[in-house]
Amino acid sequence: GAVVSQHPSWVICKSGTSVKIECRSLDFQATTMFWYRQFPKQSLMLMATSNEGSKATYEQGVEKDKFLINHASLTLSTLTVTSAHPEDSSFYICSAPRGEGYIQYFGAGTRLSVL
Amino acid sequence: QKEVEQNSGPLSVPEGAIASLNCTYSDRGSQSFFWYRQYSGKSPELIMSIYSNGDKEDGRFTAQLNKASQYVSLLIRDSQPSDSATYLCAVIGFLGSSYDKVIFGPGTSLSVIP
Numbered sequence: 001g002a003v004v005s006q007h008p009s010w011v012i013c014k015s016g017t018s019v020k021i022e023c024r025s026l027d028f029q030a031t032t033m034f035w036y037r038q039f040p041k042q043s044l045m046l047m048a049t050s051n052e053g054s055k056a057t058y059e060q061g062v063e064k065d066k067f068l069i070n071h072a073s074l075t076l077s078t079l080t081v082t083s084a085h086p087e088d089s090s091f092y093i094c095s096a097p098r099g100e101g102y103i104q105y106f107g108a109g110t111r112l113s114v115l
Numbered sequence: 116q117k118e119v120e121q122n123s124g125p126l127s128v129p130e131g132a133i134a135s136l137n138c139t140y141s142d143r144g145s146q147s148f149f150w151y152r153q154y155s156g157k158s159p160e161l162i163m164s165i166y167s168n169g170d171k172e173d174g175r176f177t178a179q180l181n182k183a184s185q186y187v188s189l190l191i192r193d194s195q196p197s198d199s200a201t202y203l204c205a206v207i208g209f210l211g212s213s214y215d216k217v218i219f220g221p222g223t224s225l226s227v228i229p
Contacts, residue, residue, distance in 0.1 A: 006158075034216065043203070043221045044159070093158045095217075101147045101164050102207050102214040109158040 003027060004096050006107025013084055014115055021079045021110045023050075023094030029074035030096035034104070035067075038091045050077040084114045117142040119206050119220035127226045134191040136223050138204030141185070147214075148180055149205040150189045152198075153222070159203055163189065194227045201225070 005024045013019050023033055033050040048069055049057040056069035066088075068080040081088055091111050095104040118141040128134045136150070147166055151159035163178040165171045165187065171178045177190040187206075191198055204220040 044219045046216060046219075049216060091156075097214065101166060102217075103147075103149065103161060103164055104205065104217055106158040106160070111156075 003098065003105045004094065004107045006094050006110060008110055009108055010111045010113075012113045012115065015085050016083055019081045019084055019112060021081075021092055021094075021112075023077045023079070023096070023107050025075045025096045025098075025105075028096075028098050030077075030098070031074060032097060033071060033077040034095045034097075035069065035077075035079050036093045036095070038093060038109075044093065047079075050079075052077075081112065084112070086114045088112065089114045117206075117208065117215075117218050119204055119218045121202075121204050121220040121223045123223070125224040125226055127228055128194050130194060130196060130227055130229050132194050132227075134194045134198065134225055134227070136189040136191075136202050136204075136225070138187045138189075138206075138220055139185055140187070140204075140206045140218070142206065142208045142218075143182075143185065145182075145185075145206045145208040147207040148178070148187045149207075149217075150176075150178060150187075151203040151205060153201045153203060155200075162202075191225075194225075196227045196229050199225060199227045 031052045035047045036044040050071040052071045058064045071077040093109040094107045122137040150163045153159040165178040165180045175192045179188045201222040208215045
């Protein structure tokens, strides 16, 4: 079964609103989680590294004030897309590493459509 | 800049044939190597992990790693139409004493023709 849960799986919102996406590790603790964005027919793009109890580390070009990340517990990280616009429409995926090999387990993804 | 490259696709193979997917990476310090499969509209799922030089087999899948050549491959035997997907190569190194972030390749699209 799934080891990483991501919700919601699909969200439609109006331009200017904020959307929160949750990523949970189900039976293990994850001090680090990762957030990716994927546009159609393109590869995964790492947006940020979520660190439990500290600030997230954002990749170059990713606006930290627009994509707010909170990792308040060892099993939950949230990504909030603030003041969403149509260009933010994309497939957002989280992952959490587990085990000695640092295997990444992915959530099911969230498809965001901003009207 | 740490990079992972994959053979350009799309790759088409007939059903029952062997599909060969290749990946090269730039960081010699890389420690862990993974192959993920991603169906259209879905998130990636792990197929294989490999950490030491040589071959690792799991069912119809065989991963091969050559750290000296900075090369990792995935062979799919007896390819099935259900194997049609994009295959992502992923590599992790160390940053100090901790794991670094995962670097993904651009992916290779595989189409298995019935």
